[in-house]
Every structure is written in structure tokens, then in C-alpha cells.
Amino acid sequence: MLEFDPSAEIQALRTTFANIREVVDVDGVRADIARLEQEASEPGLWDDTANAQRVTSALSHRQSELARIQAVERRLDDLEVLVELANEMGDEDSVAEARKEITDLERVIGDLEVKTLLDGEYDERSAVVTIRSGAGGDDATDFAEMLMRMYLRWAERNKYPVKVMDTSYAEGAGIKSATFEIDAPYAYGVLSVEAGTHRLARISPFGSADKRQTSFAAVEVIPLMEEAQEVEIPENDIRVDVFRSSGPGGQSVNTTDSAVRLTHLPTGIVVSMQNEKSQIQNRAAAMRVLQTRLLLLQREEEAAKKKELAGNITASWGDQIRSYFLYGQQLVKDLRTGFEVGNPASVFDGDIDGLINAGIRWRKRKIED
Structure with a gap:
């Protein structure tokens, strides 16, 4: 027995x-x-x-x-x-x-x-995630779409509601950028450790020389704020452009100019929205995200000033946070925590909890040191 x-x-x-x-x-x-x-x-x-x-x-x-x-x-x-x-x-x-x-x-x-380690001011809020392709041509835009799918699959695994707010498709493969909302408790606190530059190294499927290609994509994560009343934006500081929503390859999916792009002239911050049915709804959603970004920018500037006055202007987070290797060793490695996953396919399919948890623990230690 x-x-x-x-x-x-x-x-x-x-x-x-x-x-x-x-x-x-x-x-x-x-x-x-x-x-x-x-x-x-x-x-x-x-x-x-x-x-x-x-x-x-x-x-x-x-x-x-x-x-x-x-x-x-x-x-x-x-x-x-x-x-x-x-x-x-x-x-x-x-x-x-x-x-x-x-x-x-x-x-x-x-x-x-x-x-329980998530005790930041905005950690308990839902998250707005923006992914932008960087250097690397078609590989970079394809990588940006791979990252978008990774986060959407992660949300699906956790049964978190997702709303895609804007997608800018590339002429070739993938996307230039995408913004989506993940509506779940502590989504911002959890995903904020994903913010930064991600790097992909692989044999390019878009070239004929079978050479290794390195490409980059940036991930931005901000908290969803129902009201960002702390930031007032004068009308003269905003340029409003309206256009038709589009699908892959630039294909128009809307017969009216309902999509909205807001440009904050003093900072150059651009926010586009095309998910809602009306121009008014898209403008309101874009304004909310713009206000949030300006509020966070304001707080970052205040924090940087405090560090400068204290004689320490070294940033606590590096820009490039993670590398994805899809050739040879087949590995995903977080450059801050040293956490590694030997199955990139599972990571791109949304299995990123190990990477996220290691990042949250790493950040907590950095704050306490």
C-alpha cells in the first residue's frame, strides 16, 4: 500500500x-x-x-x-x-x-x-496596451502583430474582457501599431512590467537569403482612467483629424469618417480610435486616453525632477526588456529578471504568467532596495 x-x-x-x-x-x-x-x-x-x-x-x-x-x-x-x-x-x-x-x-x-505585491497608485485599474513596430521592416510589423496576439491570448486564457480600440495595419505583413483595452482587476499592475522594448531574433520569413534578422517592437501600458480630470487640455493644443476605419492592407471597413486621430501639439502625442461606431464616441475615447498619457507624463517629469534634485538620475528600468530567439536555441529571456522559457511557441500563445510574475517580484525588490 x-x-x-x-x-x-x-x-x-x-x-x-x-x-x-x-x-x-x-x-x-x-x-x-x-x-x-x-x-x-x-x-x-x-x-x-x-x-x-x-x-x-x-x-x-x-x-x-x-x-x-x-x-x-x-x-x-x-x-x-x-x-x-x-x-x-x-x-x-x-x-x-x-x-x-x-x-x-x-x-x-x-x-x-x-x-498582493501590486500596491501602486494605479495597479488595481484596467489596462490600455499599445504596441508599435520598430526597426526591422516587415519582420518588425509581423513581430508587433505576434505580440498583440500574445497579449490577447493571455487575456483569453484568464477570461478577461478585451476591446481593440485601434489598429494600424502595415502595407506588407503585420501591424504598424495597435491599442487595446483589457478590462480586469489589476490588469495595469500586472501588465505594466511588460512595458518597454521587445526584441525578436529569427531567420526572416520575408527574405530570400535565410539570414538572421533582428527586429523590435515597443509595448506601452497605461492605466484605464474613467475620468482624467487632473489634466485640462486647451482646444488650441489639439489637432483633430477624422478618417475612415480601415482593415488589413488599408482596406476600408467603414463608409463614413468615424475614426478620430488626436494630436497633442505641445508634446506630439498621437492617439487614434476607430473601434466605436460614431465620431463622437471615438473622440471621447481618444480624449480619455490622451488625458491619461498626459497625466502619466506629468507624473514622470515630477519624479525625474525629484531624482535629479537627489543627485540620482539613473532610470530604474532598462528600455529593452526581453529577447525572443526563434532560431537555434529557441528561447525567450527576460533581460531584467533572467527568467527564461524554452518554448517560445507557448509564450506567443499567451503563456506569459511566469515572465510577468518574475517581473513583478523583480520590480518589488528594486523598489525596496
């Missing part, structure tokens, strides 16, 4: 989970849900659409957060029953099933633990 005693592993899981519950403040989450449910039940809620969306979104986020905690709690309780059954059955299959559940719970609880 097999002897199976994972009591030490289970106790470690319960200890970590108890710490997570304390940090998350489950009672506080329940109180928030009760308050938001009361607000959501008010008869005149949808008289103010913006406020209604804020309330329902916050309620959904808090309910999801509580559901994740409760699901892990149930699995921990069920795990002990599973271990008892495995010992009663005394066969390898039952023990293997219990061991697999322990491994899965270690991963799930590890992911929850990483979330």
Missing part, C-alpha cells in the same frame, strides 16, 4: 493562502460588494451612464476577486479529502491525481501571492 503524506505541502499552501486573505482583506471586499450592489440597485442609476458603468464595473471586479479567493479556499478543503481517498485507494493513479492538484494549487496560490 502506498504511503502518501503531503501534510507539509498542504500546510505551506494554507499558510501562504492565509497571508493572501489578510492582505486582500476579504471582509473589506465583501463590504465593498454590498455597497456597490446597493448603488447598482438604485432606480436612477442609468440616468448617469458614466457613473453607472463605473459602479457596475467596480462591482464585477470585486465579485471576481472574491470568487477567486473562495474557489481556492474550496480547492484546499477538497484537497485534504482527495489525499484521504488516495491513501484509502492505495493506487498510483489516485496519488498522481492528488499530486497534480497540489501542483496546480501551488501555481494558483503563487499567482495570487504575486497580486
Whole structure:
């Protein structure tokens, strides 16, 4: 009869989970849900659409957060029953099933633990991600599209709602740029470690010489702000261009000039939106993103000034953060953390939690040092 005693592993899981519950403040989450449910039940809620969306979104986020905690709690309780059954059955299959559940719970609880490290001002917000192709011609635009798919697949794996706000297709392969919103609790805090320059090295599928090609793409991540009232933008500082939404290869997918491009003249920041049906909706969405970018730029300038006054102007984050090798060794390596994945195909299919978690832990250590 097999002897199976994972009591030490289970106790470690319960200890970590108890710490997570304390940090998350489950009672506080329940109180928030009760308050938001009361607000959501008010008869005149949808008289103010913006406020209604804020309330329902916050309620959904808090309910999801509580559901994740409760699901892990149930699995921990069920795990002990599973271990008892495995010992009663005394066969390898039952023990293997219990061991697999322990491994899965270690991963799930590890992911929850990483979330407790997200305590930045905007970390709990949803995220707006922009990807831009860099140097490398068709390889770069193709790489930008590969990165876009990677993040969208990651969101799909986690069942996070996604809205593609704007896509600029390249004349050849891939995209010049794309902006999309991931609406999930802590999406910004999680994905903010992905911001920076990504590098791809591979044998180019677009050349005839079978030579290695290096290409680059930039990833920008900003928090989604329902209202960015701290930044006022004079009308004279904005140039507004309207155009027709387009699809791959420049193909028009809209018969009216509903897409909007805002250019902030003092900074040169450009925001385009074409997802919504009307020009007014696209302009409002573009203005919200522009205000957020200007607010973050303002805060970055203030932080840089403080560092300069303190005699330390060295940036804490390098520009190039990760390399993807699709020839020879087949490897994805994060240049900040040293974390490596030997299966680039799985990474491009959205399996990036290991890379993200390593980045969050690395950033936390850098802040504490």
C-alpha cells in the first residue's frame, strides 16, 4: 500500500493562502460588494451612464476577486479529502491525481501571492496596451502583430474582457501599431512590467537569403482612467483629424469618417480610435486616453525632477526588456529578471504568467532596495 503524506505541502499552501486573505482583506471586499450592489440597485442609476458603468464595473471586479479567493479556499478543503481517498485507494493513479492538484494549487496560490505585491497608485485599474513596430521592416510589423496576439491570448486564457480600440495595419505583413483595452482587476499592475522594448531574433520569413534578422517592437501600458480630470487640455493644443476605419492592407471597413486621430501639439502625442461606431464616441475615447498619457507624463517629469534634485538620475528600468530567439536555441529571456522559457511557441500563445510574475517580484525588490 502506498504511503502518501503531503501534510507539509498542504500546510505551506494554507499558510501562504492565509497571508493572501489578510492582505486582500476579504471582509473589506465583501463590504465593498454590498455597497456597490446597493448603488447598482438604485432606480436612477442609468440616468448617469458614466457613473453607472463605473459602479457596475467596480462591482464585477470585486465579485471576481472574491470568487477567486473562495474557489481556492474550496480547492484546499477538497484537497485534504482527495489525499484521504488516495491513501484509502492505495493506487498510483489516485496519488498522481492528488499530486497534480497540489501542483496546480501551488501555481494558483503563487499567482495570487504575486497580486498582493501590486500596491501602486494605479495597479488595481484596467489596462490600455499599445504596441508599435520598430526597426526591422516587415519582420518588425509581423513581430508587433505576434505580440498583440500574445497579449490577447493571455487575456483569453484568464477570461478577461478585451476591446481593440485601434489598429494600424502595415502595407506588407503585420501591424504598424495597435491599442487595446483589457478590462480586469489589476490588469495595469500586472501588465505594466511588460512595458518597454521587445526584441525578436529569427531567420526572416520575408527574405530570400535565410539570414538572421533582428527586429523590435515597443509595448506601452497605461492605466484605464474613467475620468482624467487632473489634466485640462486647451482646444488650441489639439489637432483633430477624422478618417475612415480601415482593415488589413488599408482596406476600408467603414463608409463614413468615424475614426478620430488626436494630436497633442505641445508634446506630439498621437492617439487614434476607430473601434466605436460614431465620431463622437471615438473622440471621447481618444480624449480619455490622451488625458491619461498626459497625466502619466506629468507624473514622470515630477519624479525625474525629484531624482535629479537627489543627485540620482539613473532610470530604474532598462528600455529593452526581453529577447525572443526563434532560431537555434529557441528561447525567450527576460533581460531584467533572467527568467527564461524554452518554448517560445507557448509564450506567443499567451503563456506569459511566469515572465510577468518574475517581473513583478523583480520590480518589488528594486523598489525596496
